Amino acid sequence: MNFNATTGSNTISVWLVTPPYSSLSNGDAWSFFTRQADSTFPDRLEVRMSTNGSCSAGSGPESVGDFTTLLTTVNPGLTTTGYPKTWTEISGALAGIKGAKTGCLAFRYFVTNGGPTGANSDYIGIDTYSFDDQPTDITAPDTTILTGPDGVTQDSTPSFTFESSETGSTFECAVDDATFGPCTGPETHTTGDLTDGDHTFAVRATDAAGNTDETPATRTFTVDTTAPDTTILTGPDGVTQDTTPAFTFESTETGSTFECAVDDATFGPCTGPETHTTGDLTDGDHTFAVRATDAAGNTDETPATRTFTVDTTAPDTTILTGPDADTQDTTPAFTFESTETGSTFECAVDDATFGPCTGPGTHTADQLDLGAHVFAVRATDSVGNTDATPATRTFTVKAATVVVPPKVCNAEKAAVAKAKTAVTKANKSLTSANKKLKSAKKALKKAQKAQRAKKASKHKKAKAVAKAKKKVSSASKRVKTAKKTVQKAKRNLAAASSRLTAASASRHLLDAPVWPRSRTTGSARRTGRRRNDSAAPARRAP
Known part of the structure; x- marks a missing residue:
């Protein structure tokens, strides 16, 4: 190959094509020796490959035809010292081929501004070309996802790790309907910011021979960054005489767990899956709080609360008016009150059983015989605590003094x-x-x-x-x-x-x-x- 391949000053493109190979595959080795004549005119040599089953160099000095794959270039910059002056071995191995392909290798003497009057091109030689056809690898690797969410997660940018059944594989990743592309790391990938909802991560490996896993590994998961709402269903919300009240509650998300607290206590496990019974509480105001945490770990930041009052103290009853000594009234009336607003009352006279009084805070006795009597009244507060020491009033019904005229x-x-x-x-x-x-x-x-x-x-x-x-x-x-x-x-x-x-x-x-x-x-x-x-x-x- 020399400058006489053209006339004047032109681009020289001369091809030397090998016979077709039926199984070009990754790892096949090639080598040759080359040198330039002792000259100051730059030369350049390309080694190219076709893998489409055809071995045409095309037409025109700029065309490469079927040889679209450039394997190597000797003196790509066309410098005066870039081409070896002595016999030098140039070698390489095929890569980037998916499976086994049919095609050729070719040497292209490609010099611009060459020819008898050009500034470039002289003489080069090629000798001892060899091609070592290695066993063809047409088996794709298997891809396995090692870590990453596979259920519900509150991480909107989850990370995954994975591996291939073949060492040296490269990987491509995709999320949902996106096209496969480079992963964010050699054997790891972190997604972009995902919206709440269902998503699918997929990864596929490609081995050194170019075989790509046709059944990518996938992992389906749900992003959930929304905390559940907690609702208290039952339990006291006013006054109660129960010192260990029980509450039931629910979450807007199925499968949530709950934590409970009473008053200033730290949140901790409830006594049941969706119920809680408090410890023994003192009389007074109390607040029960409960918060739900969903399967993704999102916790309700506004716990549901229920304020109530424990009251185990019975009211005191006081008689305000009514006879307390001798009286001529055979149906005496009494008024009374309780130390707790909203109390109800029961009344009794002498040995009678306590029963409803004749009025909210008053009672008029049925007609009584002459003699000593005892009126008793007891209050019961709004939660059912009854005065164990009823208020009493002892009195005596006596006959009236009557002056009858003689007539x-x-x-x-x-x-x-x-x-x-x-x-x-x-x-x-x-x-x-x-x-x-x-x-x-x-x-x-x-x-x-x-x-x-x-x-x-x-x-x-x-x-x-x-x-x-x-x-x-x-x-x-x-x-x-x-x-x-x-x-x-x-x-x-x-x-x-x-x-x-x-x-x-x-x-x-x-x-x-x-x-x-x-x-x-x-x-x-x-x-x-x-x-x-x-x-x-x-x-x-x-």
């Missing part, structure tokens, strides 16, 4: 006489009614007996029995009415007699008891004498 005696005597007459008249009416009832029953019995006989017609017998029954019913009603009249007349007589006795006793302005009427019988209560005072000598009324 009252005559009126009371007249009332007694009138009442006696009414009793006598009522008794007569009752006797008459009983006789009529007896006669009606006798007539009914006779009619029923005749009904059983066969002397009269059946219709007449039935009519006679019905008529007799009607008379019996009417007579029975008159007897009942007469009995009521007798009872009323006797009550009126008893009352009139009592008033007469009291009026007679007050002739000398003595204290005379005014007895309350019985709620059940309406008769006068006992005065120490028999109910009918007519047998006792009465004071002479003026």
